[in-house]
Amino acid sequence: MKVKEVSQMAGVSVRTLHHYDDIGLLVPDDLTAAGYRIYSEENLVTLQQILFFRELGFSLKKIKKLLSSPSFDRQEAFDMQRKMLIAKRKQLDEMIDTIEKTIRHEKGEVRMTNEEKFQGFDFSTNPYEQEARNRWGDKAVDESNKKVAQFGPEIGEDMNRIYFGLAEIRHIDPASKEAQTRIEEWYTFLNKMGNYSLEAFAGLGEMYVADERFTKNIDQFGDGLAEFMRDAMKVFAQNN
Numbered sequence: 001m002k003v004k005e006v007s008q009m010a011g012v013s014v015r016t017l018h019h020y021d022d023i024g025l026l027v028p029d030d031l032t033a034a035g036y037r038i039y040s041e042e043n044l045v046t047l048q049q050i051l052f053f054r055e056l057g058f059s060l061k062k063i064k065k066l067l068s069s070p071s072f073d074r075q076e077a078f079d080m081q082r083k084m085l086i087a088k089r090k091q092l093d094e095m096i097d098t099i100e101k102t103i104r105h106e107k108g109e110v111r112m113t114n115e116e117k118f119q120g121f122d123f124s125t126n127p128y129e130q131e132a133r134n135r136w137g138d139k140a141v142d143e144s145n146k147k148v149a150q151f152g153p154e155i156g157e158d159m160n161r162i163y164f165g166l167a168e169i170r171h172i173d174p175a176s177k178e179a180q181t182r183i184e185e186w187y188t189f190l191n192k193m194g195n196y197s198l199e200a201f202a203g204l205g206e207m208y209v210a211d212e213r214f215t216k217n218i219d220q221f222g223d224g225l226a227e228f229m230r231d232a233m234k235v236f237a238q239n240n
Helices: 003-010 014-022 041-055 060-068 074-106 127-135 154-168 177-193 198-210 212-219 225-239
Strands: none
Touching: 003 014, 003 041, 041 060, 041 074, 154 177, 154 225, 177 198, 177 225, 198 212, 198 225, 212 225
């Protein structure tokens, strides 16, 4: 299949497929005489595997490392991805239940405890990602995944400093080098308190705009900051 056909079938952009080829993640098995990419059945299976990993929050770097490992087993990967998707579905069901209760709570129909308000949220661990690293070669525990049990008052100061810094550049291109450097600082900061996958990071950015409470709190640092952060976070997640 040609790249455009694969793009339409898999729901990914031609640009994304070109990027996967450029970084050696998904290299087409053949080229036409004119230099057009031709994807084999084996390529399509690999693409499916990549997209499952992406949906589950794995970065492109981690996916490439897993797929290129000599001990990688495709069937084991599918089994693991199935477990992860089932766990994700369960978490999403809990979050849907939580938001439905929250809507009723806001209307005064029910009362929620503080614990109930956060039912379903869990950015602290990703046991299946750890299992993948252990099974397919990345046995070292990343220092970045070590959680800080308690934070001092300086954590709020750091948060405000990052917000103010982003507000200063909110009128530039979110995809620019400066914007991406600043938003990476935000990504690093969030991962000091939890384990935000790139998918979760991009999803959080969407909430900054979709939820007016987020927007109001963020835009107090500068009008339009929430939308700027949303766009910058999306670019960051796509490029890493």
